[in-house]
Amino acid sequence: MVLRVDGFGGTWTVEPRDSVAVEETGPHPASPPRLVVTGETVVSLAVPEDLDQWPACVAFLLRLRDGVDDLAALLTARAAVPGARDGNGNGEG
Secondary structure (H helix, E strand, C coil), rough: EEEECCCCEEEEEECCEECCCCCCCCCCCCCCCCEECCEEECEEEEECCCHHHHHHHHHHHHHHHHHHHHHHHHHHHHHHCCCCCCCCCCCCC
């Protein structure tokens, strides 16, 4: 993973060797698990310590999952189109 920070925030470029895991940080609610992506840089998605905020966090994680599924489907479809890798994004040379 390559993480670039610019005026728009952070951009994370995924690399094939990146790994994703859920790590337990402790059994107490003040130590909730994290989603950790490891590559050249480590990105950790921490959840709020306040249990009252966990339902909103769950809703976000489900939206994130849905967005990742949508992106994976789009990439799969585009990779299946001959000539889609010409660099201009429209399949033309």
